[in-house]
Amino acid sequence: MARTLDPLRYAVKRDAFIDAGTRLIQTKGYEQLSIQELLDELGTSKGAFYHYFGSKGDLLEAVVERMADAVEVQWADPMTRPGLSAVQRLESVFAITAQWKNARRDLVIAVIDAWLSDHNAIVREKLRQLVAGRMTGLLQTILRQGVADGDFTVTDPDASAHVLVGLIQTAQERALELFVARQDGRAAFGDVERSFTAFQEAFERIVGAPPNTVHFVSHDTLELWFS
Numbered sequence: 001m002a003r004t005l006d007p008l009r010y011a012v013k014r015d016a017f018i019d020a021g022t023r024l025i026q027t028k029g030y031e032q033l034s035i036q037e038l039l040d041e042l043g044t045s046k047g048a049f050y051h052y053f054g055s056k057g058d059l060l061e062a063v064v065e066r067m068a069d070a071v072e073v074q075w076a077d078p079m080t081r082p083g084l085s086a087v088q089r090l091e092s093v094f095a096i097t098a099q100w101k102n103a104r105r106d107l108v109i110a111v112i113d114a115w116l117s118d119h120n121a122i123v124r125e126k127l128r129q130l131v132a133g134r135m136t137g138l139l140q141t142i143l144r145q146g147v148a149d150g151d152f153t154v155t156d157p158d159a160s161a162h163v164l165v166g167l168i169q170t171a172q173e174r175a176l177e178l179f180v181a182r183q184d185g186r187a188a189f190g191d192v193e194r195s196f197t198a199f200q201e202a203f204e205r206i207v208g209a210p211p212n213t214v215h216f217v218s219h220d221t222l223e224l225w226f227s
Contacts, residue, residue: 014052016042018066021059026107030060030114057123060114064127071100072134079138086146091215093138098221105224112176128169135165146207153208163206171199182226192226
């Protein structure tokens with residue numbers, strides 16, 4: 001007879017690996033982290049690890065997915081709060097995401113290092129698709145409201161949401177490039193400001209909003225990450 005799996009017990013034990021993985025990635029870095037260190041941290045066996053994850057990359061994927069879950073939970077407030085305009089919902093989503101990352105800067109930097117590694121290209125693509133799936137539905141809801149209220153002029157909110165997700169992901173990739181370039185002294189802060197201004201202008205043109213009405217990222221956030 002097949003062994004009965006207790007879903008709650010499975011989730012709790014898997015979460016323990018993700019908790020420990022998150023701590024060690026933040027303190028040691030993903031590339032320096034060994035599975036044995038993770039096992040020592042939890043006092044468990046290699047077989048237990050491979051029961052929940054097929055590889056170290058799968059653990060990284062789970063850590064980043066949990067980070068995305070934590071941010072998405074906070075999106076619920078501006079997305080359900082009565083009386084907000086489409087622009088206010090959009091800016092709140094951007095601000096919440098930035099604030100969450102700002103508060104966990106060490107962890108995010110550790111994940112960035114892993115994200116940029118050629119060894120993690122498959123994980124990177126899987127997570128891009130994960131984020132795209134979550135962002136698309138959210139943006140479709142916001143764009144529909146914006147069109148209904150007369151704030152946006154897109155003719156097809158659902159299709160435009162896919163375009164905007166592509167723009168946001170390109171902006172994130174450019175932000176990573178600039179972050180590394182700033183660390184290496186190959187880019188000035190002005191280069192960062194110009195890039196994000198261009199992305200903001202592109203975003204506003206796509207949704208059909210007047211200039212300087214949709215704030216993509218705050219100056220304080222840019223200074224925190226790029227000064």
